[in-house]
Amino acid sequence: MRSRTSLDSDMTVNVDATSGRSLEPIFRRIGWRVIPILVLLYVIAFLDRVNVGFASLTMNRDLGISDSAYGLAAGVFFAGYLLFSVPSNLTLARLGAGRWIGAIMVVWGVVSSMQAFVHSATSYTIARFLIGAAEAGFFPGIILYISMWLPRSRRTSVMGFFTVSIPLASIIGAPISTRLMELAGLYGLRGWQWLFLLEGLPAVLLGLAVPRLLASGPEDVLWLAPREKVALLSAIYREDNQGQDTGKRSGGLLTQTLRLAALPSATYFLLMSGLYTLSFWIPRILQNFELSFREIGWTTSLIFAVGGTALIVWSLYANRSSRPQYHLAAAFALAGVGFALAATRTTFLAEAGLAMAASGVLAGMPIFWGSVRSGSGSERAVVIATINAIGNIGGLLGPYLIGLFVAKTHHFSLALTVTAAGMMVGMFTCVFRRDSSLEQLQETSKED
Incomplete structure (x- = not known):
């Protein structure tokens, strides 16, 4: 069987031989055979990442952890994430x-369960760092994995269904x-x-099963014919390199990474600060209104159900738009209004605001990742991991600053x-973003 590298050398030959419509049966098979597995894995990953929000309802008092120390420990997850994200993605x-994804899941599942035995703010912070280091390659690895299966013009809607793992976990x-x-x-x-x-055990069990569940890429599966594999990989190569002169790149991989990742990293930083403010602090925000444990659980579930619905509907609509950056700007605006309402001291307004904030932040994720231009091969792995790692610093600073203010x-x-x-x-970083390459790509997709 031919490798992805050898197939890449043929991508410039007859890349227009297959129309988007003729690839539809392939996309449907990928949707049924690959995406559901990824959704299940990320549900487990995100639950292990954010369950500290519920643990904090009593753990902080039991261990004498202050709000600022909790915010730092919750966010320090992303320090480990930042350090190990790029090498982990290259290893994948x-x-x-x-x-690789199976190994990642086993390690983080074990460390997540071991959090049960932390005894101080320091040991808790160390445990969170180790979980971040273990999980560093998972989400960027999944983004990379999806990019191996689908051309860019198809990724926003698929990322919408994959990203639904986040609200589904909650x-x-x-x-x-x-x-x-x-x-207790x-x-x-x-x-x-x-x-x-x-809650750490499912990651261990699924991690052991993952090597049997996930193929390395389209070239390694039996349910695609050889001609279908070449057609699919040709479409992926063409769209990922649209508008690029591969023969005249200068400055090497570092220059290309900085050029492709700089502005998206800043936008993603702000998006992640909103996501993890919700994920790590919603239980405590609701506890402030004197709700019981069960009321906190079901209210959180409802808030993320609203956000998940917005995510699916919005990403399907944005996938047909020629200007996704404006959809992303609108998602930021909705999140901003939602957080402002959540700042009020009225229970109903705060809960409605949290639902609006969840809708905006969650809907923004697939729109963002579906429009990221990441090149191909090793360059793609590095760009995706760099955006994810730098952007997720927002996941460190956001929760930490919340803790300081509280x-x-x-x-x-x-x-x-x-x-x-x-x-x-x-919102303003999206409004003033000029992504002509993306518009050019989508025009090409429409012509197909």
Whole structure:
């Protein structure tokens, strides 16, 4: 069987031989055979990443962790994530998705469960760093993996269905997490210890199964004929290199990475600050309105259900748009208004605002990733990992700043107002972004 590298050498031959319509049966098979597995894996990943929000309802008091220390520990996950994201993605490109993603899941599942035995703010912060390091290659690896299966013009809608893993993790995980918190006292363990122990196990079990579930790429599956594989990889190569003169690149991989990743990294930074403000702090925000554990769980689930619905509908519409940057700007604006409403001290307005913020942030993710121009081969792996790693610094600073503001003011109003302002800045980065290569690509797709 031919490798992806050898197939790449043929991409310049007859790349227009197959129209987008003739590839539709291939896209449908990919949608049914590949995407559901990725959704399941990311549901588990995101649940392990953000279940600290529910653990914090009692863990902070039990261990004497302040709001600022909690925000730092929750966000330091992304310090490990930043350091190991690029090398992890390059390793995936060399070893294949199945083996590497499976290994990542086993390691982070074990470390996530071990959080049950932290005994201080320091040990908790170290555990969060280790989970970030272990999980560093997972999401950028999945983005890279999707880019191996689909051309850019198809990725926004598919990323919408994949990104639904994020609200789905909270829709399912929030009620489960709060129920696990009610196991406090069973066998002498606190509720948050049961939460960490039990929610880390699915990652370990699925990680062991992943090498059998994921092929390394289209060239390694039996359910695509050889001609279908060449047609698919030709379409991917053509779109990923649209508008680029591959014979005249200068400055090497570093220059190309900086050129392709600079502005998207800044936009993604702001988007992630909003996402993880929601993910790490929603339980505490709702607790501020004196809700019970179960009420917090079901309200969180409802907020993310609204956001997940917006994600799916909006990404399908944006996929047909010739100017996705304006859809992304609108998503930022909606999130900004939502965070501003959440800063009020009225329960209904705050909950409605959180639902609006979740809708904007979640809808923005597939629109963003579907429009990222990332080149091909090793360049693609590095660009995607760089955007993800630098952008996710927002996941470190956002929760940490929330903790600092809450520690100073003893309320979330100022913290959420600042977050709302950050979303508006994100809106302007999209409005003034000029991505002629993307528009040119989409015009080409329409002609097909």
